[in-house]
Amino acid sequence: MLAQYLRLKERHRDAILMFRLGDFYEMFFEDAERASAILDITLTARNKHDATPIPLCGVPFHSVEPYIQKLLGAGLKVAICEQVEDPRAAKGLVDRDVVRVITPGTIVEEESLDPRTASFLAVLGTDDRGYALAIADISTGEVRVAEFGGDAAADGAPHDDLVEAVGEEIARLGVKELVLSAAAQPIVERLTARAPGVFRSLIPDEWYDAGDATAWLAGVGAAETVARPGALAALGALRAYLRETYRGTLDHLRPPELYHPRETLVLDHVTRTNLALTHGASGETRGSLLAVLDRTTTPMGSRTLRRWLLAPLTSCAAIGRRLDAVETLVEQPGVRADVRAGLAGMGDVERLVGRIGTATATPRDMARLASALERVENLRARLADATDLLGEVGAALSPLPGLRVRIAALLVDDPPAALRGGPVVRDGFHPEVDELRAAARDGRGWVAAFEARERARTGIGSLKIRYNRVFGYAIEVTKPNLALVPADYVRKQTLAGAERFVTQELKDHERRLLGAEERLRQLETELFAALVTDARAEQRALAENARALGVLDTVAALAELAHDRGYVRPFLDRGDAVVIRDGRHPIVETVRGADRFVPNDCVLDETQQILLITGPNMAGKSTYLRQVALIVVMAQMGSFVPAVEARVGVVDRIFTRVGASDDLAAGDSTFMVEMRETAHILRELTDRSLVVLDEIGRGTSTFDGIAIAWAVAEHLHERGAGAKTLFATHYYELTALAREKARIRNYSVAVREWQGEIIFLRRIVPGPASRSYGIEVARLAGLPTAVLERARGLLAALERGEMLAEDRRAATTGSEAGEPRQLGLFGSQLSAVERRLRELDVARMTPIDALNELHGLVEAVRGGGDHAQERKC
Ligand SMILES: Nc1ncnc2c1ncn2[C@@H]1O[C@H](COP(=O)(O)OP(=O)(O)O)[C@@H](O)[C@H]1O
Ligand SMILES: [Mg+2]
Known part of the structure; x- marks a missing residue:
């Protein structure tokens, strides 16, 4: 027996080998030592009294799942070895073999999977112009191929930004396991930088067999799908990898669907996090947009919704089809209620169909399938008059009455979860x-x-x-x-x-x-x-059912939500404008209650490209920025939006950058991170992008910060027609930009003081925030009068454009004291005077006021002269 073990172990050295002996899976030698520590089970020994006892540990076969989970969690693969002949028929030792190698990407057992997320395995393919990912969810049979193409860089290798894009896609899909060849080793760190937990598996180059993939595609009538050599090779490798690991039947793998990730609205990981698309601040789904949107009643609906959310569309026609379907169900509450009732309690038909494909379905699964098919028939009837997307969904539903009758005839009522768990076949059937x-x-x-x-x-x-x-x-x-x-x-x-x-x-x-x-x-x-086997013959129709049910559930859920929360249908076009009337933040509104949320407008267009939003802390700047971005995401995924009216010129990417103080995990290198992200935005954005910059430049000293924020805003403005930008800042100095750049506009969040308290009005209004506002807050907070007086004095000097040279000198060392003044960046003393002049409302001044003002201006100009001299020395 030990010889048998060693022979099998030799072939599976990179996995923990679980060797079936009676009612246990046993592990030996080093495997036993590692596994017993990870699983927290007793390590014993075989032949205890020999000179060299063999370390041994075991787990019961009927409850092995959690143990396998734990080993996978520790980064190990598990090879399952079973008896492969009937012990009664065996002459001598029963023959055993490894029947499956379990990895995070090939696990299909229901109890190990999250029903709301897909479980993706991705195989990386490479060719001279780019990369491809062959992606499969074995539990449902879904297969997709993503191509990342471009022109080769000077050295013939694909460009770095393609590596970045592949890494983003791996993170976006939440890939559980990445399979690649040794040749890709040098880029693996970068590929998984955004998805640190992803399990990596190396495979030999020979497995990248494009010929095998071509034959498979031809066989499933999808020969035209994929033409790139890298993508074909990746599909070949996917099949080879599954043959090696999964080993069972894989008839349920669907024909691959080809897509280009950059043809959807690109939401990189920073943006997904900043906008809390799938996770709130706690890291849980709570507090995320997904939590607000997910009114689905089935796991396939939940997974479809997540997919729509993370890859909104950029084609107006395709978005319109979804919106039409949502609108129909908003307007027909009766149909919506019937559809939702028909879906509720249907269970995970998609994974169930997967188990039929892998021949692991249980009697209870088949009973659930029969009841699902009955519901499918009703849903199909309910959608008989529907048109467009809903009509297509209805037409894609196959009730398969023959199969249903066979299941009902054969199975007992309430069959057991396991084949040997009780009677399965109905009396009178056979x-x-x-x-x-x-x-x-x-x-x-x-x-x-x-x-x-x-x-x-x-x-x-x-x-x-x-x-x-x-x-x-x-x-x-x-x-x-x-x-x-x-x-x-x-x-x-x-x-x-x-x-x-x-x-x-x-x-x-x-x-x-x-x-x-x-x-x-x-x-x-x-x-x-x-x-x-009968059911497997209907594999295609069943898979199509599952897909259609997922879409139907998602559309019905979005309609239910739109109805409940008073969302409206957005209007999408290829124009450059985003115009929102009385928009609300979908998450904050849900948490606070709709009556306690103040709606706001937003106009971004050819004349208002960059909105510079100022206002004190806690006024509502960040909320406003995110609200606009979230409405765009929702519109492009095909959802109604929280507003009274919304027009969205389709956006190709949304970039967000949130400044240091708003970051949860701020560290020493915050500024570096911030600048790297900003650089990334400036490099990648197009005229169709939406950029959300919340307090950038905060990670460094005030003047660096202002300078960088200023330059970034200028750059965004000067670049062609320019990306639509929302820019929140507490640097008042930046509001001067609006006077210099035609398409930059000042907005602020209104606040009012009332009976010694600050009232946040939460309304976005044209014009910059009040400069002295911070001092007012400080007064209300009880800062000593002397400090406030001094602050007012300093502020007045700043407003006159003086830099308080004496204060700065006191704070710096001698050699630096004479350096050019940094504020000079934002205009000369004269322009500060100009600024002051522009703000004067002469009609409302008394003569004394005017005289005082004039005096102040003269002082300011003279002061400037001093500084100018200082600068020369
Ligand atoms: N329009 C609004 N209506 C009601 N509450 C709001 C609104 N905007 C923001 N808030 C609330 O105000 C608080 C501060 O908002 P935030 O956007 O973080 O301010 P800022 O970025 O200006 O510091 C948050 O708790 C938020 O829930
Ligand atoms: Mg903020």
Whole structure:
């Protein structure tokens, strides 16, 4: 046996080998040492008393799932070794083989999967112009191919930004396992930078067999889908990898669907996080947009919704189709209610169909399939008059009445979860099953009669017939009655207080009875397997059902939400404008309650490209920025939006950058991170992008920060027609930009002071925020009068454009003191005077005010002269 073990282990050195012995999976040697530590189970030894005992540990076969999960979680693969011949038929040692290698991307067991997220395995392919990812969810049979193409860089290798894009896609899909060849080793760190937990598997180059993939595609009528050599090779490798790991039947893999990730609205990981698309601040789904949107009633709906959310569309026509369907269900509450009721409780039909494909479906699964098909029939009828997307969904639903009838005829009501867990085949379905059942029933009746008969014959009132899986039937007699045992009883087993016996008659009967039961189980297994095979013949229709149900559920959920929360249908076009009237933040509104949320407008267009939003802390700047971005995301995924009216010129990417103080995990290198992200935005954005910059430049000193924010805003403005930008800042200095750049506009969040308290009005209004606002807040907070006075003085000087040279000198060392003044960046002293002049409302000034003002201006200009001299030396 050990030789057998070692031979198998040799072929699976990179996995923990679980070796089936009876009711246990045993692990030996180093595997036992590693696994026992990870699983927290006892490490023992085989041949304990030998000179070299063999380390050993084991787990029960019927509850192995959680153990496998734990080993995978620790970054290990698990090879499952089973007996592959019937022990009764075996001559000598039973033959064993590895039947499956389990990895995070190939696990299909229901209890190991999250129903709301897909479980993706991705294989990386490379060719001279780019990369491809072959992506499969084995639990549902979904296969997709993503191509990342471009022109080669100077050295013939694909560009770096393609690597970045592949990494983004891996993170976006939440890929569980990335399979790649050794040649891709150098880029693996960058590929997984955004998805640190992803399991990596290396495969040999030979597995990248484009020929195999071509044959497969031709076989499933999808020959035209993929033309790139890299993508074909990746599909070939996917199949090779599954042959090696999964090993079972994979008939349910659907024809691959080709897509280009950059043809959807690109939401990189920073943006997904900043906008809390799938996770709130806690890292949980709570507080995310997904949590607000997900009113689906089935797991396939939930997964479809997540997919729509993370890859909104950029084609107005395609978005319009979804919106039409949502609108229909908003306007027809009766249909919506019926659809949702029809879907609710249907369960995970998609993964169930996956289990039919892998021949692992249980009797309970098949019963659920039958009831789902019945619901499918009703849904189809309900959608009979629908048009467009809903009509297509209806048409894609196949109730498969023949299959349903077969399932209902064969299965008992409420069949067990496991094949051997009780009767599976309905009485009257199959004559032999009925006969065997009768025989078994009679057999059990016979046992009761036999017991009564033997009690009477021996006079032992406590005599009992016992059954045990190992020893079979026996007559049990307690110790005090042993003297009464007749001569034809043969002793079989001795217990603490009793002895067990058999007679020839009992043995004969046992053979008949067990024979019937065994035959019954075998027959039921065969009949059930035939049913699953029948269902497998309908694989395509079943998979299509599952897909259509996912779409229907998503559309109905979005309609339900739109109705409940008073969302409106957005209007999408290819124009450059985003115009929102009375928009709300979908998440904040849900948390706070709609009546406690103040709606705001937003106009971004050719004349208002960049909105510069100022206002004190806690005024609502960040909320406003995110609200606009979230409305765009929702519109492009095909959802109604929280607004009174919304027009969205389709956006190709949304970039967000949130400044240091708003970051949860701020560290030393915050500024570096911030600048890297900003650089990324400036490099990648197009005229169709939406950029959200929240307090950028905060990670460094004020002047660096202002300078960088200023330059970034200028750059965004100067670049062609320019990306639509929302820019929140507490740097008042930046509001001067609006006067210099035609398409930059100042907005602020209105606040009011009332009876010594600050009231946040939450309204976005044109014009910059009040400069002295911070000091007002400080006063209300109780800062000493002397400090406030000094602050006012400093502020006044700043407003006159003075830089308080003496203060700065005091704060810096001698050699730096004479350096050019940084504020000079934002205009000369004269322009500060100009600024002041522009702000004067002469009509409302008294002569004294005017005189004072003039005095101040003269002072400011003279002060500037001093500084100018200072700068020269
Ligand atoms: N329009 C609004 N209506 C109601 N509450 C709002 C609104 N905008 C923001 N808030 C609330 O105000 C608080 C501060 O908002 P935030 O956007 O973080 O401010 P800022 O970025 O200006 O510091 C948050 O708790 C938010 O829930
Ligand atoms: Mg903020």
